[in-house]
Amino acid sequence: MTSPDRITYIGHATVLIELDGVRLLTDPLLRHRIAHLHRRRPYPSFDNLSPLDAILISHHHFDHLDIPSLKKLGGVTRLIGPPGTADMLQRHGFTRVEEVTVGEKVTVGSLTIEAVFADHFSQRLPWGPRTDCVGFMVYGQPEAPSGRTSIYFAGDTDIYPEMEAFKVDIALMPIWGWGPTLGDGHMDPETAAKALALIQPKMAIPIHWGAFHPIGFGWLNPVFLTLPPVTFTQQAAEHAPNVSIHVLPPGHSLEL
Numbered sequence: 001m002t003s004p005d006r007i008t009y010i011g012h013a014t015v016l017i018e019l020d021g022v023r024l025l026t027d028p029l030l031r032h033r034i035a036h037l038h039r040r041r042p043y044p045s046f047d048n049l050s051p052l053d054a055i056l057i058s059h060h061h062f063d064h065l066d067i068p069s070l071k072k073l074g075g076v077t078r079l080i081g082p083p084g085t086a087d088m089l090q091r092h093g094f095t096r097v098e099e100v101t102v103g104e105k106v107t108v109g110s111l112t113i114e115a116v117f118a119d120h121f122s123q124r125l126p127w128g129p130r131t132d133c134v135g136f137m138v139y140g141q142p143e144a145p146s147g148r149t150s151i152y153f154a155g156d157t158d159i160y161p162e163m164e165a166f167k168v169d170i171a172l173m174p175i176w177g178w179g180p181t182l183g184d185g186h187m188d189p190e191t192a193a194k195a196l197a198l199i200q201p202k203m204a205i206p207i208h209w210g211a212f213h214p215i216g217f218g219w220l221n222p223v224f225l226t227l228p229p230v231t232f233t234q235q236a237a238e239h240a241p242n243v244s245i246h247v248l249p250p251g252h253s254l255e256l
Contacts, residue, residue, distance in 0.1 A: 179217070
């Protein structure tokens with residue numbers, strides 16, 4: 001029996017996408033602590049994550065490409081990421097790594113995955129080279145009972161005019177980060193709502209909020225952990241009133 005189509009927000013940029021019998025995981029971050037960041041909520045059971053058909057990696061920042069988290073998922077899981085991903089991960093023993101550039105498509109089971117532009121920069125170390133960043137379009141099969149469902153996973157990006165060309169049913173929109181302020185190449189709740197006005201999906205799920213914070217900030221300044229989805233919902237009602245907003249707390253799922 002095929003499991004239902006479902007999206008589970010695990011936290012930060014980690015989302016489990018179950019569509020047309022295919023299971024994808026985005027930017028896995030499955031540790032309670034990474035560098036100076038601490039996870040605010042417990043993780044859902046990892047028993048629900050395997051088996052996976054593929055893992056999508058948007059870019060190489062430590063909070064999006066976390067090697068210990070990938071090792072928890074096994075070294076033979078299919079990994080799809082931007083140029084430079086294969087060289088890095090093969091050195092750590094991963095054997096099924098594929099690279100995609102913007103506009104390139106690959107097939108995972110019955111799904112088509114297309115890499116799209118992300119207005120973000122990726123430099124894993126301060127002295128290291130900059131590498132490409134991508135988002136992903138996930139297209140279901142046309143003959144599925146509900147029609148060809150399409151999902152946009154943005155990774156990390158700022159808004160850009162070409163988003164208007166996207167034709168998508170569900171947008172997984174980053175609305176914040178891991179600290180009380182944002183750097184360049186990110187969207188805050190208002191910017192993400194304006195991006196929805198360009199994309200015009202049927203549904204949007206805010207991600208990249210509420211899971212991680214610098215150690216101590218969860219007590220000193222907790223507002224940035226809980227306020228972004230509230231503000232995003234309010235801004236979306238103003239800028240993109242036809243888009244249905246579904247806020248999933250980390251660890252929660254939505255059946256499609």
